[in-house]
Amino acid sequence: MADHVDLVLEQWRARRPDLDPSPMGVIGRMSRLGALFDAELRRNFGKHDLDRASFDVLATLRRSNAEHSLTPAGLMHSSMVTSGAISQRLDRLEARGLVTRAPSETDRRGVLVTLTPEGLELIDKVLPTHVDTESQLLSGLSLAERDQLAGLLRTLLESLGDKRD
Amino acid sequence: MADHVDLVLEQWRARRPDLDPSPMGVIGRMSRLGALFDAELRRNFGKHDLDRASFDVLATLRRSNAEHSLTPAGLMHSSMVTSGAISQRLDRLEARGLVTRAPSETDRRGVLVTLTPEGLELIDKVLPTHVDTESQLLSGLSLAERDQLAGLLRTLLESLGDKRD
DNA sequence: TGAAAGTTCCTTAGCGCTGAGATACTTTAT
DNA sequence: ATAAAGTATCTCAGCGCTAAGGAACTTTCA
Structure with missing residues (x-):
């Protein structure tokens, strides 16, 4: 299984193999989840x-x-x-x-x-x-x-x- | 050990004991972490x-x-x-x-x-x-x-x- | 006691985003 | 061939936030 962030990590490893992108595996996912959560909670507030x-x-x-x-x-x-x-x-x-x-x-x-x-x-x-x-x-x-x-x-x-x- | 969200959860349990606030233990923390991460990353971008x-x-x-x-x-x-x-x-x-x-x-x-x-x-x-x-x-x-x-x-x-x- | 430092809240210019809508182009379906 | 639907990008008014700063008040300390 893989999410969007897995793709991002793969891309970084391909383009900048000198960099360890693993912190993005946590922080990138939290940022994405924050956006998804926000959108859904906003929908409820709007009601x-x-x-x-x-x-x-x-x-x-x-x-x-x-x-x-x-x-x-x-x-x-x-x-x-x-x-x-x-x-x-x-x-x-x-x-x-x-x-x-x-x-x-x-x-x-x-x-x-x-x-x-x-x-x-x-x-x-x-x-x-x-x-x-x-x-x-x-x-x-x-x-x-x-x-x-x-x-x-x-x-x-x-x-x-x-x-x- | 306890963070700010633990206090929030306690307050909810005191004021609205009929509600189960445990989802906030995850979503509230992600939101707070998002704000802290953002502030720190922004500092670096600013440089x-x-x-x-x-x-x-x-x-x-x-x-x-x-x-x-x-x-x-x-x-x-x-x-x-x-x-x-x-x-x-x-x-x-x-x-x-x-x-x-x-x-x-x-x-x-x-x-x-x-x-x-x-x-x-x-x-x-x-x-x-x-x-x-x-x-x-x-x-x-x-x-x-x-x-x-x-x-x-x-x-x-x-x-x-x-x-x- | 009085001056300086600190606190509390507010105001405002400027910024980036959303949501709605416009324009131009492409694809689909008849 | 052509109308209708779909796609790609841009524009812009309106909104809420930040950063900076001001006014009013309190605390500290010489």
Whole structure:
């Protein structure tokens, strides 16, 4: 069996036999899978008038605490995007009435973003379909293989300094 | 040991115990790794006056055949971006003198994109540093683990219909 | 206490991509 | 031979992100 990346590796070995292309066997595949996953998840978001960015914010708020609230900085760290991107995402979600921005009570620079009832309702409706879509994307692997894969990816993330906060 | 995604999974289990978040243990980690990989690879491209998109095109041409040439459609399939994106990438590369566009000899709709000597020189200079960067990104895994990971990712890609062409 | 450094969030120009659509050409089917 | 369908590439408006920088506020430390 062979996938697209196997062809790419063969081509490199033919054109640049001095180079060891094996790292591409991992990183190239992750990049391709990322694109395929993204396309499929986006399709599901689209059914619910959402996009990846909005889902990301709503889901992060939903899981964060019982009040469904977080600072923009917290959202930024969780999402791995810049502060400017978070500001713009919040503008859009606030305009749709899915989140509110309130001044922080302890730090006058700060803002507290909170899910509105409408935001909560929407994310709670979309979440099961999202997990289901993800599950289908992984259905080519057995449960044991998924665990094995998750473990290897965690090892890699830890080695790159990905922290719990 | 635990990474950021372990925290996310814990949060989901606390807030939505009815949902099985385990697919996120794979897909969430791949997404995070993708972002970390991208940032590091981009740093390397930047050292050589390149970006991901340009590198992608130059590398695909470099490995494709002895003439280092391909059609825009071929580049599009390999890169998983739209035809519009390829057109624009080629505009930029052509303006920098790194590729040429010539009319196809067999199909008057078609175009043949070819690496110029300057393009070849640049990609051959950057390639070893790129593979080296990728290798360092994977250094948290043993060689056996990398093989195992590549195998699982290939299984997944095949199950999603990723083909050799 | 006051100045400097740090933090938090926002604004905006510029960039590359998508999605829709246009143009020109080729293939298929009648 | 010709209409219809398909293919290859390009154009462009719109979108979300980054990078840079600004404003407001807090912390640190002399």
